[in-house]
Amino acid sequence: MDEKEMFVNAYKTMVLARTLDRKIVTAQRQGRVGFYTPTMGQEALQVGLSMALEKDDLIYEYYRDVPFMLHRGVPLETLIDQIMGNSMDNEKGRQMPSHYSAKDYNFMSVQSPVATNLPLAVGAGYAIKYRKKKNIVVTTFGDGSTSTPDFHAAMNLAAVFDIPVVFLCENNKWAISLPVEKQTRVEIWKKAEAYGMKGVKVDGNDLFAMYEVSKAEVERTRTTGEPVLIEAVSYRMGPHSTSDDPSKYRTDTIKDGSDGDPIVIAEKKMKEKGYLTDADIEKIKNDAKELVDRKFEEREKVPPPKPETMFLDVYEKPTWIIEEEKEEIL
């Protein structure tokens, strides 16, 4: 893939993710979807990092990584099935929307308690190192996660054992209602130094900058086996979730389509570089809308999981206790 093709593909993914975001938020308001954590605003940083990765790299993602997943080839159907919790969902409808699993694409299973994926990423990296493989682990989290003991534990362990993990802090400046200034007294990337790890800061709203930094850091982690903390500064353009009303605690500074929107920034650069014209952009947006609308309608028809499936996968084989409870309930 040449550079133009690579960036056009990246841009298309950003638009697709944004389109899906709008669709799901509307569907939630209509009562067709239970819940959602919009990704709006974090498209460039996720796609920029994704561009620098290989297929066999492992991703311990968090619940706001739709563009990342789409860029690595996770089908739109997989994401919508999870959001619907239908019978085709990889997780059999067990988790709230936004908590994806996609093993075929090396995406882990998303949990709600923030940052608890980070120590797991270090363990996965240990396994890679132990088996002398060449792939790396990426783990993602928000700015709020940097206050947790899990962040501290994972950063320290990755540095102590020289584990090939890229820690991507998606600093969207808000942890529900708490601004990052009240989350921590120092810039997040600087925390790396205290662990003996490299830390870098990048404008996460700029796809091109994000790709440049990611490419260098991923390459470095792959060759040296050392971890890195990347702070991608961005902005959560939407609410934390569909259950949250940000007007209670902030005035939005970047809005869908306004100056500072990573998609707007990308469009400007793509046009400057001659990668896309206004007509191309319009077509990409229309295609995305048509695709998302069609897939959403299609997946909405998939039936819910059968009740007996809720008793499976607690253990490899259901215990007698679970079997009895199933008999009683169904």
Added chain:
Amino acid sequence: MSSKQLNMVQAINSTLDSFMSRDDSIILLGEDIGKDGGVFRVTEGLQAKYGTERVIDMPLVELGIVGMAIGMAVSGLRPVPEIQFQDFIFTAFDQLVNQAAKMRYRSGGSYTVPMVLRTPYGGGIKGGLYHSQSGEAYFAHTAGLTVISPSNPYDAKGLLSASMKSNDPIIFLEPKRLYRSIKSDVPDEDFEIPIGKASLVHEGDDITFVTYGSMVPLVVNTVSKNNLNADVIDLRTIMPYDGETILNSVKKTGKVIIVHEAPRTLGMGAEISAFISERAIDYLMGPILRVTGPDIPFPYRLEDYYMPNETRILKAVKKLQEYK
């Protein structure tokens, strides 16, 4: 069949050694488990034999030990994390409850956590508040976790061997008071004690004792010494417990005493008592009694009063003997 007289520390150590020699996906990680061999010396010699990559001396962070182990397990290794004292596990509780226990379920079966978490538990060693707790009920209350506690060296080998082959996360509670106080004949060759099956360690007709782990020798000794005509059930697996063996015995004797050292309220005794009353109340000739630790933190100087003992067990027996 060759065998050796081993204590529990030796039985666990040799079992780990045997599994590690055959399977390089087994990794031990914990605090002071390498050079030092663990504070109870359970992993003595293993780092020298298998190297620092397979027997990892971890920084002092329980949630990191458990979290890393989960990540290893998901990536195809078979980690055996050690938490130095079960009392220290609580910062890792989120990892156990929300990651290890739910991984298979939440990923629709695509990711699994084959991990055996070993940890010494229980009192009677003058350990005070933070080196004596029996937290089995916390783990047993979490769907997705399997909770096991051996009561002697033979069972320790058989249960650990079965655990090492399980594809689900296991909490392996080692009764530290019994680590070196009893020996049993342990076969050199491999054998497994199936998970979920109890053992009838003493047989009789008048009364059923249900117990596990650290309390088993106390109950058996009390029964033998006082010539009680009693069944003694060693659960071996605390969750899922062996309901069938319990019911069969209760239907025969009609009288039940549950013994554990964990505090009484909402301990395993409460669950087992409810289980029996739901299914065998017509067979009962008296109340289901519990002899347990009290609902207080574990005291240092006065621990002898905390621990269930022969006197308290006999008091319960006497009370039940009034029901004819």
